[in-house]
Amino acid sequence: MASLTQTDGYVRLVALGGLGEIGLNLMVVESGGQALIIDAGVTFPEQRLLGADLLVPDLAYLAQTKPLAVVLTHGHDDHVGALPYLLQHYRVPVYGSDLALAVARQRLLERGAGGTWDLRQLQAGQRIAVGPFTVEAIRVTHSTPDALALAIDTPVGLIVHTGDFKIDEAPVDGQVTDLQRLGELGAQGVTLLLSDSTNAERPGRTPSESTIKPVLRELMATARGKVLLSAFSSHLHRFRQFIEVCQEQGRAVALLGRRVGESARMGMALGHLNVPRGVLIEERELLAYVIRPVGLLASGSQAEPLSAMVKIATGTHPRVRLNREDLVILSSRFIPGNERLIHRLIDNLFRQGAEVFYDGVAAVHVSGHAAADELTQMIGTVRPRYFVPVHGEYRHLQRHLRLAASAGIKAENCFLLQNGEPLEVRPGSVRRAAKVPVGRLFSDGSRLEPEELLRERERLALAGVVTAAVVLAAGSGEVLMGPELLARGFLADDQAALHLRRASEKVRLALADRLPRKRGVNETKDAINRALRSYFAQEVGHQPVVMPWVVEL
Numbered sequence: 001m002a003s004l005t006q007t008d009g010y011v012r013l014v015a016l017g018g019l020g021e022i023g024l025n026l027m028v029v030e031s032g033g034q035a036l037i038i039d040a041g042v043t044f045p046e047q048r049l050l051g052a053d054l055l056v057p058d059l060a061y062l063a064q065t066k067p068l069a070v071v072l073t074h075g076h077d078d079h080v081g082a083l084p085y086l087l088q089h090y091r092v093p094v095y096g097s098d099l100a101l102a103v104a105r106q107r108l109l110e111r112g113a114g115g116t117w118d119l120r121q122l123q124a125g126q127r128i129a130v131g132p133f134t135v136e137a138i139r140v141t142h143s144t145p146d147a148l149a150l151a152i153d154t155p156v157g158l159i160v161h162t163g164d165f166k167i168d169e170a171p172v173d174g175q176v177t178d179l180q181r182l183g184e185l186g187a188q189g190v191t192l193l194l195s196d197s198t199n200a201e202r203p204g205r206t207p208s209e210s211t212i213k214p215v216l217r218e219l220m221a222t223a224r225g226k227v228l229l230s231a232f233s234s235h236l237h238r239f240r241q242f243i244e245v246c247q248e249q250g251r252a253v254a255l256l257g258r259r260v261g262e263s264a265r266m267g268m269a270l271g272h273l274n275v276p277r278g279v280l281i282e283e284r285e286l287l288a289y290v291i292r293p294v295g296l297l298a299s300g301s302q303a304e305p306l307s308a309m310v311k312i313a314t315g316t317h318p319r320v321r322l323n324r325e326d327l328v329i330l331s332s333r334f335i336p337g338n339e340r341l342i343h344r345l346i347d348n349l350f351r352q353g354a355e356v357f358y359d360g361v362a363a364v365h366v367s368g369h370a371a372a373d374e375l376t377q378m379i380g381t382v383r384p385r386y387f388v389p390v391h392g393e394y395r396h397l398q399r400h401l402r403l404a405a406s407a408g409i410k411a412e413n414c415f416l417l418q419n420g421e422p423l424e425v426r427p428g429s430v431r432r433a434a435k436v437p438v439g440r441l442f443s444d445g446s447r448l449e450p451e452e453l454l455r456e457r458e459r460l461a462l463a464g465v466v467t468a469a470v471v472l473a474a475g476s477g478e479v480l481m482g483p484e485l486l487a488r489g490f491l492a493d494d495q496a497a498l499h500l501r502r503a504s505e506k507v508r509l510a511l512a513d514r515l516p517r518k519r520g521v522n523e524t525k526d527a528i529n530r531a532l533r534s535y536f537a538q539e540v541g542h543q544p545v546v547m548p549w550v551v552e553l
Contacts, residue, residue, distance in 0.1 A: 010426040011154045013194075013388075016438050017041065017057035019419045020394045022198070022336070023078035024440065026057045027390070028065070031155055034131040035065040037092075038150065038161055039073055042081030044335075056082045056448060058439040061420075062090065068131045071122065072096030073163025074147035075103035076234055084111035085448065091115070095122040095135075097146035102266050103234070124148060124178065139178045140165035143209070143368025144234045145272045149182070156425050157191030160382050164196050164391060166367070167374040170208040172237040173272070179381055186383040192425060193384035197392035198369040200399040205373045207366045213241040215363050216329070220245055223355075225325030226294055227251065230301040230309045231332050231365075233259040236267040238331055239297060243275055246295035252281045256308035256320070257299025264297065286319045296320065301332040303341035313348035322352035330358040331365050372403055379407040386413045386430050388423065464490025464544040466536070468507060468528045474552040477520065483507040483528065490536075490544050499540065506535045524550045 011031045017024030023043025029036045042054045059082075067090045072080055074097070083094065083104050094104060094117065101119045108117060122128065124139035124146075134153040141147065142164045152159045160182070167177050199206060220227050227246070231238045246253050253275070255261040267273030286294065300307025309330075311317040322328070328349050334342050342358075349356045359365040370378065379387065387409045389400035397416050404414050415423055415430065420438035424431050441448040465488050471481035485500045485507075510531040511524065528548040537543050 009155050010424050011156045011159070012422050012424050012433070013159075013192075014061065014422045014436060015390065015417060015419050016059065016061060017419055017440070018078075018391055019397065019417055019421075020392075021419075022391075022393060024055065024057050024082075025079050025391060026082065027161070027194070028062070029133065029152060029154070029159065030065050031132045033066055035062065035067045036130050036133050036135070036152070037062075037067055037070045037086070039079040039163075040070055040082040040086045041076070041078040043078055054081065054443050055440045056085050056443060058437075058441055059086055059089065061436055061438065062086075064436075067092050068133075070094045071130075071135055071150060072100040072104065072148075073150065073161070074142055074144055075100035076144060076164070077103075077107070079164070080104045081107055084108050084113040085443075087113055087115075087117060091118070093118040093120050095120045095128060097122060097124075097137075097148060098270050099144065099146045099236075099266070099272065102270065106262060106266070122148070125181075138181050139175055141168040141171045141175065141177050141209075141368075142166060143232070143237070145173060145175070145236055145267075151185055154191075154425075156427050158185060158189065159192045159194065159425075160185060160190050160384065161194040161390075162196050162378060164198070164369060165378075166199075166206045166370045167377060168206075168208045168210075170210045172209050172213075172240055179377075182378070182381045186381055190382050190384040192386045192388065192430070193379065193382050194388050194390045195375060195378055195400065196369060197375075197389040197396040197400040199367055199371045200375060200389070200392060200396045200403060202367075202371040203373070204371050206369065206371045207363075209237050209366055209368075210241075211366060212238060212331070212364065213245065216242055216245045217248070219327065219329065219357055219362065219364070220249060220295075223293075223325070223327035225323060225327070226296060226320075228296040228298050228309070228312070228320075228326070228328045228354075230298045230328075230330050232301060233257075233263040233299060235332070236263065236272045239264055239267065240273055242295065242297065242331075243273070243279065247276060247279055249293065251293045251295040252289060253279050253295045253297065254281050254283050254286055255297050256283060256312075256317075260297050260299045260308075283319060300345070301330050301342075302335055302338045303345040310345060313345050313352060315352060322349065322354040324353040326354040328354045328356045329362075329364050330356070333359055333365055333367065372399075375400060375403050376407050379404055379409065384409065386415070386425070388415050388417055394418075460489070460545055464488060464542070465547060466490075466503070466532055466544045467547045467549060468532060469549045470507075470511070470524060470528065470551075472521070472524060472550060472552045477524075479508075479511050480553060483511075485532075487544065490542050491540070495540075499536075502539070503532055503535045507531045521550045521552060524548070 014028045016026040025039045025041040027038040127136045136151040138149040140149045150161045229242045298308040300309025387404040389397040422433040469484045510527045525548040529546045532546045
């Protein structure tokens with residue numbers, strides 16, 4: 001790829017998400033007031049019971065530039081899930097592989113994103129021109145097919161973004177990471193490398209996805225009854241290996257759960273999943289399969305509350321009951337924050353009588369991200385002048401930075417950035433710029449709200465609330481009515497009446513204190529707040545959220 005003519009301008013990179021966290025990946029690459037957006041992802045809140053179904057990067061910064069296009073590295077939700085919100089405001093083309101675009105289209109439909117969308121295919125080896133940028137797609141392996149790295153020719157040199165990747169030497173579909181092309185770019189000269197840091201803490205190399213099939217074959221050979229496998233719905237290579245083993249053992253296969261069904265059928269339509277005729281059956285046919293063994297691909301590897309696997313584990317699934325001859329394989333990692341729910345799921349599966357295997361007790365999962373030796377290999381292949389670790393929590397970024405230094409990149413050329421911290425790349429130099437406002441919004445299914453509101457809900461849920469209503473005389477500030485107290489979420493029924501009566505008296509005494517002037521509404525609220533927080537801290541050992549309601553008549 002020939003480099004563009006150097007100019008006195010610069011390229012500015014700003015991450016709106018994906019640095020210092022897992023998910024929410026969105027990188028803005030700007031030049032001359034125009035922007036290329038790499039990925040637009042979401043993540044899922046740890047406290048899903050507070051009305052939030054996902055978190056989205058705050059996109060307000062994009063109003064300061066002119067977005068030209070979005071380029072997707074692959075089809076995982078943490079890279080495509082925010083597209084419905086972005087495209088509401090910026091009707092720009094979206095480039096990606098067939099599978100990434102298919103997932104993006106499904107998410108747009110699910111979120112009711114109206115209008116028409118300009119979704120454009122981008123295949124490995126293809127180049128596209130986007131304003132001042134020329135983007136080349138480069139094949140990499142990951143835990144979903146058709147993952148891409150991006151080589152972006154800019155006015156200040158070549159920038160390589162790896163996307164999520166691993167260097168799998170024996171991938172299920174035979175599509176290996178294109179190290180040859182990456183090496184050619186490195187020989188030409190790469191100004192900056194942005195590289196996936198998710199597994200930077202792990203030494204060695206990530207095992208090949210193809211190592212899963214022998215493990216599945218060995219485990220499933222011992223099962224006399226049903227075999228259930230649950231993995232991330234995007235993991236078509238895992239699905240493929242499971243279906244192939246089922247076919248070897250004469251098992252029919254059923255798909256349980258909406259996301260699993262959508263993903264599998266999407267994979268079949270695009271040629272990533274080949275299911276021979278007669279192997280796949282409908283869920284409604286399961287009751288007829290009493291004698292012939294079956295394999296079930298089920299949603300819910302993260303113990304999502306309404307998933308098929310949770311219903312099976314609690315005995316509430318309409319068509320699947322477990323017994324002691326059945327085998328369950330949870331073929332995914334435990335996402336941080338989900339451990340308690342997944343452990344409960346495993347316990348319930350055991351209570352149903354099934355044998356359960358999961359990561360930690362059997363080699364039923366391998367990561368889709370490069371470990372330390374592969375990350376070092378990528379750096380050595382690309383040979384960038386400057387380096388920025390992306391996609392990971394702070395400790396992952398820090399570890400990756402050390403790997404880059406050990407691989408020969410000068411320490412002063414390595415930059416650990418955080419969300420909203422711009423990096424300005426100029427001919428011959430790179431520098432940090434003043435931080436820009438960034439944040440996260442949460443979706444409750446119908447609209448986006450600031451994350452601060454979610455934290456307020458969490459505080460209300462944890463601390464409880466007490467309201468106090470008081471009516472003041474407009475002229476004198478005298479208390480005409482109240483205080484009337486109501487408490488929720490922190491007092492047991494047998495304690496509530498006594499404590500509310502005593503707390504009400506505490507407020508009455510506080511408001512009876514004479515001031516040199518009339519007590520106004522705000523002063524009354526402050527007095528109520530201090531009195532109630534003091535009372536409940538001393539008498540109950542708890543400080544609820546206090547909500548005073550004060551009006552003047």
